[in-house]
Amino acid sequence: MGNTCPRFCWIWITGRWCRGEGLCDHKIPLDRRFSFGMMPGMLRVFWSLILFLWLAFGAAAQTLGVKGPAEGTDGESLAGEELELTDAEWHVRDVMLAIFYHELGHALIDVMQLPVLGLEEDAADVLSVVMIDRLWDAESSEAKVAAAAQFWAASAAESAEAGYEPAFWGVHSPDERRYFTYLxxxxxxxxxxxxxxxxxxxxxxxxxxxxxxxxxxxxxxxGVFLDELEAAGPGETLVWLGEGEPADYVEAAILEEVEYLNSIWTLPEDVGVRVGPCDEANAFYDPEEKAITMCREMAEYILSSAPGE
Structure with a gap:
């Protein structure tokens, strides 16, 4: 239980979650119809592995390439440089953007003082899907949802194989449920x-x-709140905290998204965004610093579980 992390941590590589004041706990389902957590341990492992293998060797055949935001350019960065990534790297890029939207949900709830009816983690997942649908063209949005679903399936399979069971007192939905939420x-x-x-x-x-x-x-x-941000017009309230040129394609993707959102939005308060090392596979929004951190270890973990890897 020992690892600590800032509030609103997103995922830990072992399948546990960090919440509240930093205590790690297991995941809890809100709707058992889509949770393997109620199955006997070995049966849950079996079905999780079946789900993972099905996605890895079946759904992996679909295109995971990204075009960029709906107003962006096909296969290019915002700087106009053509991206030459492997299928696995496109997968990482798509999943990291889905995670970024999730953490952005926490940031918006904080700086816009939004009411949350239900679990905040679920609300942030919902925003992630809404953002993908709202900002990206049909091919790109489908690729991102497919990548996110594949990630959740892989995470569920790993957790089940390791013997982790959902904690019914936790604040996060289990991987299996988040898989179906996105879909x-x-x-x-x-x-x-x-x-x-x-x-x-x-x-x-x-x-x-x-x-x-x-x-x-x-x-x-x-949409009510996203419309409000768009009505405020372009701004610079998403503040990039990186230094120099992006170190890799993941950092470049997050920076490009920050620049794109600044071109259509203004937040009521500044929110920092960085990509950096965290000593664990994670991503989180810190309400005290008012900053989103996307951990490099998370990208490495996603790459290790990408279809075909």
Whole structure:
């Protein structure tokens, strides 16, 4: 239980979560229908591994390349330099952006003093999907949701294999549920166009029926506040805390997203953003510093669990 970390930590490589004042705890499901946590240990390991292998060797065949924001350029950075990344590196880039949107959710809740009806971690996950749907074109948004789902499947399989069980008193939903949250909300945004993705990734029909309504609720709830940021116009309130040129493609991706969001948004307060070492696979928003930290170890962990690696 010993590791400590700032508030709103996102994930730890062992499958445990850091919360509140820094104590690490296991994950808790809110809806047991999509949790393997209620299964006997060996059965949970078996089904988690099946899910991971299915995604790694089946869904991995789909394109994970990124075009950039909807107003961006195909296969290029904001600086206009063509990106030459492997499929696994595109996967890392997509997942890290999904995580960045999650941490941005915590930041917006803090600096905009937003009401949260339910668990804040769930609200941040919802924003991540809304941002992907709102800011990216069809091909790029599908790639990001697919990558995020594959990441959650891999994380669930690793946790199950290591023998970790969800803690029903925790503040995070389990990996399996977050997998279906991303799929359901994204599918609900355009059911006809995204049906193939939902089928490929195993979204149950019983859940799929409610996904359009769930997406509409998510988009309208967060949309009120995102519209407010856009109405304020361009600004420089997302403050890049890095020094010099980006060290790698991950740092470049986060910097580009900061620059893009500054071109359409102004926050009520400055929020810092950095990519750096953390001594653990993590990402977090620190409300005291008012800064988002994307850990390099997280990118390394995502790469190690990428399809085909």
């Amino acid at each position: 359901c909300l994204y599918y609900g945004g355009a059911p006809e166009e995204r049906e193939a993705l939902a089928v490929e990734f195993g979204l149950p029909e019983d859940r799929a029926v409610t996904c359009p309504e769930e997406f509409d609720m998510a988009a309208s709830s967060w």
